Amino acid sequence: MYRPEIKVLDCTIRDGGLINDFKFEDKFVRAVYAACSAAGVDYIELGYQASKTSFDPNKFGKTKFCEDDYLREIIDGIPSNSKISTMIDIGRVELDQIKQKKDSVVDMIRVACYVKDIDKAIFHVKACADKGYETTVNIMAISTALMPDLEEGLRQLAESPVKAVYVVDSYGALFSEQIHFLVEKSKTILNPKGIEVGIHCHNNQQLGFANTIEAIRKGANYLDGTIFGIGRGPGNCPLELLLAFLKNPKFKLDPILDIIEKEMLPLRDKIEWGYIIPYMITGILNQHPRSAIALRASKDKDKYAQFYRSFMNDAELA
């Protein structure tokens, strides 16, 4: 699938940081930046620009805050044609502390929000665009969005300076027909305004890569992946599968295979991600993974049937 408009974004450090409170060693972050640069990845997301009043810097690693001095250390001396992105969360960022683009190594700022917060997201988009950044809005938990709300939000986004709007399957609940519908719906509203559609899939049902392909087929041009599929819980669309599928000659697979061998295998011995049944269960039930996260931290971490039945036995609401 070769389409020159396609942009691949690696969010290994940002999404992977959700597992370990962003406590990656600098050496690891530099290795990811180097590998993705050598592989020809278009954007490399190095973390969040979170507020230090919302998050204690003693409890979270440096990629939670992505201060410019830190990012400059990370990329120092590494050859790269890739752009750098960071993510911001509504209510957990101090917009006035974000530098002007001309004073920063960051190229793109992505605003994560739920459908209900699209107005706020547009406010953040405008603030970042005014400072000179490319921007995206990433609509999380889109599998729970009500269609009138989503349509209204997309129409508002169509009038904003945003560069791309992402369909984010936070719960890993969607199947191909639903991906097709959501991408086509978004495209119809956004493309006439020159705004691209993006896709970010979680892997609860082993559909992260498959659903990314289905989004591509329907016209999504901003594609998220992570190396070896790292990400909280089930993880994400594996970058190596995505690059191999795309076949664009600008992408190289070797550097990603190399870092999997050297950095990701030892890391996976320390922190868990992948096909883990409690996350599969929240995925098939279209639920936030918080209950699976809690289960995995408890002594009942592998009591799968009991965990599943706990949802079946939920209080009736009819």
Place this chain on the structure above:
Amino acid sequence: MYRPEIKVLDCTIRDGGLINDFKFEDKFVRAVYAACSAAGVDYIELGYQASKTSFDPNKFGKTKFCEDDYLREIIDGIPSNSKISTMIDIGRVELDQIKQKKDSVVDMIRVACYVKDIDKAIFHVKACADKGYETTVNIMAISTALMPDLEEGLRQLAESPVKAVYVVDSYGALFSEQIHFLVEKSKTILNPKGIEVGIHCHNNQQLGFANTIEAIRKGANYLDGTIFGIGRGPGNCPLELLLAFLKNPKFKLDPILDIIEKEMLPLRDKIEWGYIIPYMITGILNQHPRSAIALRASKDKDKYAQFYRSFMNDAELA
């Protein structure tokens, strides 16, 4: 996706046996049979009916041969409405030793073959059908089949007593568009004769479940899965994901979650399967996994980039 014609076949014991030379303990085989029966799975495949002149019974476990006495011990006392299937390989079976259906607990015999061997497969199908069995033909490595050969084979199968013909993505190389094409092509030729299309996917690119869904959408009604995706190398479409997707009220998920917890987790500490990069590499290159199997048995088992380059550096043939 509720369609009453859909039949689910669990091949945990048969496909999983490829990893450990079929040396499953009787207790494990009984647990799988009980779980699949309780889950409402239509067919449970308990192994191969291989020839003891082709395979040394001292080197392979009992599910390689599936003698009737053994199968009767396995199922003894377990409540079940499921049918039992076995697989035979052309050239590695002694047809005259297969009992009459009326004297056997086996209901269905599946003939595995490459496209070039479809004539032989039909000979085997007739022999088994004459003895009273349901039969299928499973066309392996279909991602390497040339279209005129495949079409000719499908037309011959359409005139045979076979019950279903499987598209088998042995190399885990296919994407949804190719699955759509192959299932539709098979259906067009086979359905008018009352023969169903089946799907059996390997998980090299994490597409086993996704491609099974795509085959269902195009009309495949015989669906293979294995518990927790067990199978040689990358494994197969996970049965638990498939049952959750199908939503047919006759299927129950609990018994499968329960056996994953109790039997599959400890088993996976002893034998490997799943998303393993060398098998991902043979998948993206549409290659037989033999080189990945050899690599995993060597000291270079995790030299991914080097393994990938060994294909890129292959002697040119132009």
